[in-house]
Amino acid sequence: MLRAYTNKLISGCGGSGVVNSLLYGNAINGSFIFTKNQQQQQQQQLSQYRYFTSTTDKPASPTSATPTTPLDKNNILTDTFNRKHTYLRISLTEKCNLRCQYCMPEEGVELAPNDKILTDDEILRISRLFASAGVTKIRFTGGEPLIRKNIESLIEQVGKIEGIEKIGITTNGLVLHRKLERLQKGGVNLLNISLDTLDTHKFTLITRRLGWEKVMESINKALSLNFNPVKINCVVMKNINDMEICDFVEMTREKNVEIRFIEYMPFGGNKWSDKKFVSYTDMIKMIKEKFGALDRCVDEANNTSKTYQVPGFKGRVGFITSMSEHFCSSCNRLRMTADGNLKVCLFGNTEVSLRDIMRSGASDEEILKVINQAVLKKKASHAVVEGLVLCFVNLSNTITSKLGVATAAMSSALFPSVTPNPLPSMRSYSTFNSGGVHNNNNNNNNNPFSHVNSTSNMPTMVDVSAKVPTKRTAHARTIVEFPTDVLQQLLGSDRKEISSKKGPVFATSIVAGTMAVKNTSNMIPFCHPLGIEAIKIDIAVISDAQVQVDCTVSVFSKTGVEMEALVGASLTSLCIYDMCKALSHDIVLKETKLISKKGGKSDVGEK
Ligand SMILES: Nc1nc2c(ncn2[C@@H]2O[C@H](COP(=O)(O)OP(=O)(O)OP(=O)(O)O)[C@@H](O)[C@H]2O)c(=O)[nH]1
Ligand SMILES: C[S@@+](CC[C@H](N)C(=O)[O-])C[C@H]1O[C@@H](n2cnc3c(N)ncnc32)[C@H](O)[C@@H]1O
Numbered sequence: 001m002l003r004a005y006t007n008k009l010i011s012g013c014g015g016s017g018v019v020n021s022l023l024y025g026n027a028i029n030g031s032f033i034f035t036k037n038q039q040q041q042q043q044q045q046l047s048q049y050r051y052f053t054s055t056t057d058k059p060a061s062p063t064s065a066t067p068t069t070p071l072d073k074n075n076i077l078t079d080t081f082n083r084k085h086t087y088l089r090i091s092l093t094e095k096c097n098l099r100c101q102y103c104m105p106e107e108g109v110e111l112a113p114n115d116k117i118l119t120d121d122e123i124l125r126i127s128r129l130f131a132s133a134g135v136t137k138i139r140f141t142g143g144e145p146l147i148r149k150n151i152e153s154l155i156e157q158v159g160k161i162e163g164i165e166k167i168g169i170t171t172n173g174l175v176l177h178r179k180l181e182r183l184q185k186g187g188v189n190l191l192n193i194s195l196d197t198l199d200t201h202k203f204t205l206i207t208r209r210l211g212w213e214k215v216m217e218s219i220n221k222a223l224s225l226n227f228n229p230v231k232i233n234c235v236v237m238k239n240i241n242d243m244e245i246c247d248f249v250e251m252t253r254e255k256n257v258e259i260r261f262i263e264y265m266p267f268g269g270n271k272w273s274d275k276k277f278v279s280y281t282d283m284i285k286m287i288k289e290k291f292g293a294l295d296r297c298v299d300e301a302n303n304t305s306k307t308y309q310v311p312g313f314k315g316r317v318g319f320i321t322s323m324s325e326h327f328c329s330s331c332n333r334l335r336m337t338a339d340g341n342l343k344v345c346l347f348g349n350t351e352v353s354l355r356d357i358m359r360s361g362a363s364d365e366e367i368l369k370v371i372n373q374a375v376l377k378k379k380a381s382h383a384v385v386e387g388l389v390l391c392f393v394n395l396s397n398t399i400t401s402k403l404g405v406a407t408a409a410m411s412s413a414l415f416p417s418v419t420p421n422p423l424p425s426m427r428s429y430s431t432f433n434s435g436g437v438h439n440n441n442n443n444n445n446n447n448p449f450s451h452v453n454s455t456s457n458m459p460t461m462v463d464v465s466a467k468v469p470t471k472r473t474a475h476a477r478t479i480v481e482f483p484t485d486v487l488q489q490l491l492g493s494d495r496k497e498i499s500s501k502k503g504p505v506f507a508t509s510i511v512a513g514t515m516a517v518k519n520t521s522n523m524i525p526f527c528h529p530l531g532i533e534a535i536k537i538d539i540a541v542i543s544d545a546q547v548q549v550d551c552t553v554s555v556f557s558k559t560g561v562e563m564e565a566l567v568g569a570s571l572t573s574l575c576i577y578d579m580c581k582a583l584s585h586d587i588v589l590k591e592t593k594l595i596s597k598k599g600g601k602s603d604v605g606e607k
């Protein structure tokens, strides 16, 4: 349900788009949101073309204007980054017969009315059109594609389309064993089956339904029909199925399966939390500890997964690193949603309704023009994906905590082995404070705010006089985003410094940030003046458009330095803005967040 659910939740509700707010609590504050200029610019670009819509709106219906861009028939599916799109994913339905915790809520997702879902004829027409423009591989997915009526006959017809060399299905495997022979005859030659556990009971907990035995039956059936390889998709979640990673690898000893461990991606309401996240590097480490060195296999171009093999084993092991290392630069995929929208990127929020265009009587030529326009608008990688990779360990404290509580409550209720989240509940929170953890004389039992004097109800500085000094370190980060052309114009050849008319930008900004750290207590009313002992500010160009500022502050003291680190990252970034603003006012200071805080009682370590 990745498609339908992510669309609905990622981009369905503006500022509260869940991935945005989840990853960047700051989406709420405006970061990762287009500046007004950028928004206007984008809207102008989109309005040149009548069918485009953002998923925050309903898909646009065709009106009278006709696209005017001339069509280069050989390059319809080539984007401005020279990526040729030869792989089309088609969602056959939004419905599913499972309710995987990481994918959709118990109650399922809101479904489009039946008459909005593409008919078989429409799917065939779209498949033919894409094939004529260079698509050679179509993968059917969903929802659960195999619950679509007459999928066998649909695939038989797709199998006859000239130019389509590969037909794949990604399925949960529940009913596959019954349909596989006919599907294979119809042309299916790529099979990805999802299975997250080798334990039948855990399967029920993860998917909220019965059926592990059926999935295993389907995997065995696929092997007996010589699908090569049979890929098994396994979304890895800490304390839920990560302890089974080596058991899955063991399966590859005798079976020609390719187990693909997928990094757990956050989609709204899908119970994601950083505490459940297991990275590719951690997975590899676990596997190497048990099986020794792995052979690296040669991956097909455009593959989403990095493939390895335990020497001597029949099968292989792959990793889909959507979170820690995105693979957008070699992206060759486009997708059709079940209700007929073309999406050029999994995470993009611009869709075009090919269904409406077809239903309005458009010719093939007209539809191809629309597709071409959409492809030309595809970004190098979507901000969300960049953000996933950049921020996957640095989530906004607040959001992560909220999710952490919800997720831990869910998982400890479901999985006896999961340790409940140690974060206090609402009730225990007041107990927590009233117990005087802060040893704060200013607080009475009902006052959860240590910065408010309980007797006068006026603001006050926390009394730390009774506390014991310890080594404290805090690390904060800000991302500064430039219009790409501006950053490129400013960058020197070593990409380590940028210079504006005002002078060397990074060097000056590091000085500004350092001064700011030392002055934190003068700016933030209740920060204690501290004898800061170390300030380290690093500035790095991390993409064509982004600069990352890291500020780490250390002190041996009774109180911590998180505000100092946050002030340092912010002021360094402000100075960067100031030194470059003559070139553009579209430079955006994006999220500023605490990355880690160590020492003292409220040690949150690496976040
Ligand atoms: N970032 C990104 N991840 C994707 C995309 N498509 C699939 N994935 C990831 O890949 C996982 C497996 O998807 P599958 O449906 O098996 O498709 P696939 O990996 O493209 O399949 P093949 O490469 O044909 O084997 C999904 O759960 C996602 O994590 C995409 O377009 N972008
Ligand atoms: C959305 S499903 C659709 C096809 C089919 N129902 C299935 O489960 O295989 C496609 C793939 O997306 C994966 N997926 C779903 N939610 C995910 C998440 N939060 N993170 C990573 N992969 C996810 C599933 O495990 C599955 O392999």
Ligand code: SF4
Binding pocket: 001, 002, 096, 097, 098, 099, 100, 103, 104, 142, 143, 144, 172, 194
């Ligand atoms: S089987 Fe699971 S992953 Fe696939 S669509 Fe259904 S709920 Fe989502």
Ligand code: SF4
Binding pocket: 326, 327, 328, 329, 331, 332, 333, 344, 345, 346, 347, 348, 379, 380, 381, 382, 385
């Ligand atoms: S997220 Fe990256 S790999 Fe996925 S569809 Fe978008 S550009 Fe392609």
